[in-house]
Amino acid sequence: MDIEGFVRRTLKDEDEKTVQKNLINKILEYKDIDNEKAKEMAAAVIDEVKCTLKIDSYPDESMKELIKYPESHVAMGEIGVGSRGAGDFFVHRKIAEIVSSTKSSAYISPSAQDDGGVVKSEVDSKEVYITTAVDGIHSRLSEYPFLGGFHVARATLRDVCVMGADPIAMLSDLHLADDGDVGKLFDFTAGVCAVSELVDVPLVAGSTLRVGGDMVLGDRLVSAVGAVGISQYPPTARKRAESGDVVLLTEGSGGGTITTTAIYHGMFDVVWETMDINFIKSSEAIFKAGLLPEVHAMTDVTNGGLRGDAHEITKTTGLGLTFYEDKIRGMVNPKVLDMLEKLDIDPLGVSVDSLMIIAPEDVASNVKKAISNVGVKISEIGFVDDTGVSKLIKEDGEEELKPLFREAAYTKIKKIVGDIEPEDFDIMKDKVQNATLEAIKKKDKIVKIISER
Incomplete structure (x- = not known):
C-alpha cells in the first residue's frame, strides 16, 4: 500500500479531512498501533505531500522542470511493461533511445536489446571485453524469497554467459517493504548464495533498503541481482x-x-x-x-x-x-x-x-x-x-x-488481463515516444546547466 500515492490521488477530488480519515483506516490495516499514532502518521504524510504540491505555483520554471517528470499518461500495465510482449519491447527501445542520446558509448549498448551490455577495455596491451547484466526478482515470488533469489541469480549469470563472458562476480539490490519480516532478506540472500556456491561466482556487494521507506506499507519484496563477466573474445x-x-x-x-x-x-x-x-x-x-x-x-x-x-x-x-x-x-x-x-x-x-x-x-x-x-x-x-x-x-x-x-x-x-493488443496501442506508442523525447530534452538541458556552472 503506497500511502503517499494514495494521498496524491485522493487530495485531487476529496477534502483533506476525508483523505485523513481514509488514510488512518488504511494504516491501521497494516500497523499494530493505536488510533492516535495512526492519526499522527496520516497528518504527517498529508502535510509532506501538500508541501510538494507547492511546486505548481513556484516562480522558477527551471526548478519545476527539474522536479517534475514528463508524463506520458500511459500506465505501465496498460502498455504491458514487464509482461514481455510487444508493448514491453517498445518501451525498452525507448529507454535505449535515452541511453543512446548520451555522449558515452559501449561496445554493446542497450540499443542492441541484447541480454547484457559490453564495454571494451585494455589490460597489459590485450583487449578485454567486460559484460554486465542485471535482472529483477519475479514479482510473484515475493512470498518465496529463496526461490526468487535462486532464479534471479541464475538469470543474471545467464545473461553474462550468453554474451560469451565468464562470470566473475555478482551484486544484489534488495528492497523489502516496511512491514516485511527481516527473514525475507536472509532467505533471498541464501537463494542467491546457493547459486553462487554451485557455480563458484562470489556475491561481492549489494544494497538493502525499504520499498518506499515509510511511504509503502506491507511486506512486498522487490530486488535485483547483477553480474559482471569478462572475455578475451568479442561478445556472442x-x-x-x-x-x-x-x-x-x-x-x-x-x-x-x-x-x-x-x-x-x-x-x-x-x-x-x-x-x-x-x-x-x-x-x-x-x-x-x-x-x-x-x-x-x-x-x-x-x-x-x-x-x-x-x-x-x-x-x-x-x-x-x-x-x-x-x-x-x-x-x-x-x-x-x-x-x-x-x-x-x-x-x-x-x-x-x-x-x-x-x-x-x-x-x-x-x-x-x-x-x-x-x-x-x-x-x-x-x-x-x-x-x-x-x-x-x-x-x-x-x-x-x-x-x-x-x-x-x-x-x-x-x-483475465489477457494478451490482446489494445485498440489504442498506436496512440499509446505516440504518447510514450513524446515522453521519451521530453526526457532526452530535459537531460540535455540539465547536463548543459551543470557543465556551464
Whole structure:
C-alpha cells in the first residue's frame, strides 16, 4: 500500500479531512498501533505531500522542470511493461533511445536489446571485453524469497554467459517493504548464495533498503541481482548471426516464470524441475571446448519465450529465422511441458530458460557434442535465413512467429488481463515516444546547466 500515492490521488477530488480519515483506516490495516499514532502518521504524510504540491505555483520554471517528470499518461500495465510482449519491447527501445542520446558509448549498448551490455577495455596491451547484466526478482515470488533469489541469480549469470563472458562476480539490490519480516532478506540472500556456491561466482556487494521507506506499507519484496563477466573474445551478441547458421537449443526447465506458474496452480512438484544450473554448465562446456570464438550468437529463451526472442533477433539483425515446432517442444522439460499443456499455456510464449546457440553448421556439431558431454540435452531446432521474418514449421503448415502483446498468460490473473493488443496501442506508442523525447530534452538541458556552472 503506497500511502503517499494514495494521498496524491485522493487530495485531487476529496477534502483533506476525508483523505485523513481514509488514510488512518488504511494504516491501521497494516500497523499494530493505536488510533492516535495512526492519526499522527496520516497528518504527517498529508502535510509532506501538500508541501510538494507547492511546486505548481513556484516562480522558477527551471526548478519545476527539474522536479517534475514528463508524463506520458500511459500506465505501465496498460502498455504491458514487464509482461514481455510487444508493448514491453517498445518501451525498452525507448529507454535505449535515452541511453543512446548520451555522449558515452559501449561496445554493446542497450540499443542492441541484447541480454547484457559490453564495454571494451585494455589490460597489459590485450583487449578485454567486460559484460554486465542485471535482472529483477519475479514479482510473484515475493512470498518465496529463496526461490526468487535462486532464479534471479541464475538469470543474471545467464545473461553474462550468453554474451560469451565468464562470470566473475555478482551484486544484489534488495528492497523489502516496511512491514516485511527481516527473514525475507536472509532467505533471498541464501537463494542467491546457493547459486553462487554451485557455480563458484562470489556475491561481492549489494544494497538493502525499504520499498518506499515509510511511504509503502506491507511486506512486498522487490530486488535485483547483477553480474559482471569478462572475455578475451568479442561478445556472442545477436547481431553476429549470419544467414545459413543453424539454431541449437538446450533443454529448458524454466526459472522464475515456471516456478510461479507451478506454485500459483498448486503443481508444486514442478518447482524442483527448475532447480538446476544446466544453463551455466552448457555455457562453460562451450568455453572449455574452445568453441566460443566460432559461435556467432547466444541468447537465453526468456523474455516472452521463443516468440519474443525470435522477434528481437530478427529486429536487430534484419535476418529471418525458421523453427520446427516438434523440435522445440522436445527441448522443454517433460514435466514442465505437461504442466503448460494442462494449463493451456503456449510453451513458445513463456520463459523456459533454454540456451539458444546460433553457429555455422560445422561448429554446431561440436557444440552439441560438448554440451551433451556435460549431461545436458541439446537439439538443432532451426536455421537462419535472409527472409527478415521468423517462421514456425508445424505439422499442418507454417505460421509467422510473432510476439503477443504480453507473454503467454501463465497465471489466472494474467488470463483475465489477457494478451490482446489494445485498440489504442498506436496512440499509446505516440504518447510514450513524446515522453521519451521530453526526457532526452530535459537531460540535455540539465547536463548543459551543470557543465556551464
